[in-house]
Amino acid sequence: MPSPSVTPVPDRRASSASPLMLCAAAWFVPGAGHLLQGRTEKAVVFFVVLVGLFTIGLGFGGRLFPFRAAEPLVFLAAAAEWVLGLPRLVAALGGFGAGDVVRVTYEYGNTFLIAAGLLNALVVLDVYDLAIGRRS
Amino acid sequence: MAVHLSVMALFAAAVAAIFGVLVHDAPRDQVRLAVRIFGGLVVGAYLVGWIMIGLYG
Numbered sequence: 001m002p003s004p005s006v007t008p009v010p011d012r013r014a015s016s017a018s019p020l021m022l023c024a025a026a027w028f029v030p031g032a033g034h035l036l037q038g039r040t041e042k043a044v045v046f047f048v049v050l051v052g053l054f055t056i057g058l059g060f061g062g063r064l065f066p067f068r069a070a071e072p073l074v075f076l077a078a079a080a081e082w083v084l085g086l087p088r089l090v091a092a093l094g095g096f097g098a099g100d101v102v103r104v105t106y107e108y109g110n111t112f113l114i115a116a117g118l119l120n121a122l123v124v125l126d127v128y129d130l131a132i133g134r135r136s
Numbered sequence: 137m138a139v140h141l142s143v144m145a146l147f148a149a150a151v152a153a154i155f156g157v158l159v160h161d162a163p164r165d166q167v168r169l170a171v172r173i174f175g176g177l178v179v180g181a182y183l184v185g186w187i188m189i190g191l192y193g
Contacts, residue, residue: 045157053150060143108143115147119154126158 019131026127028085030120033127046123053116054087062109063099064092077110083117083124148177 017025017036026033031047034040065078081088091097097113100106129135156170 041163042157045153049150049153053147056146104139105143108147112147115151119151122154122158 019128022127022131023124026124027083027120030084030087030123033124034130037127037130039130046120050084050116050120050123051087053112053119054084054091057109057112057116058091058096060105060109060112061100061103062097062106062111062113064088064097064113077114080114080117080121083121088117144181145178148174148181151177 022033022036025036029047030050031043031045033043034046035043064081065074067078068074099110103109126135152170152174155173156166156168160166160169
């Protein structure tokens, strides 16, 4: 019996943009990668849920962590938050995310902010898989 | 207690929605998976909470 081989499936909705460009778009604006691939419904869900999660995290008093190599967990938290490109940038420029440590929801806020970034990482990976035909 | 549970349910709903939409294309399958993930997260967190109370409470 021949071994099964993975054959990329051409997607009718595939965008003409390169996979890396699609991933960059998906990183910068949640859902943009799927939007460029013609998957509008998915794009809307990703944008609304991820930006909503991020906004709620800020509202809970969560902190936008800086890249601090001396504190590995803080560094990783910062990296996770930056996976949500534009919302993270806008929040930083707008002066949000100072982190209200004494609020009861502070840790919840951090969790929401970090999880929003990590979930967007999965979305970016999905965009890449769709772009190269690994998923249809 | 109610606030903690509400926040956890909100988080679970967001995670479930993302995974449901990410994994499946058909809306029916997406909703089904999202409901299962949401239920698993909420029930799992509730059980783990009670276990932690038993161990450390």
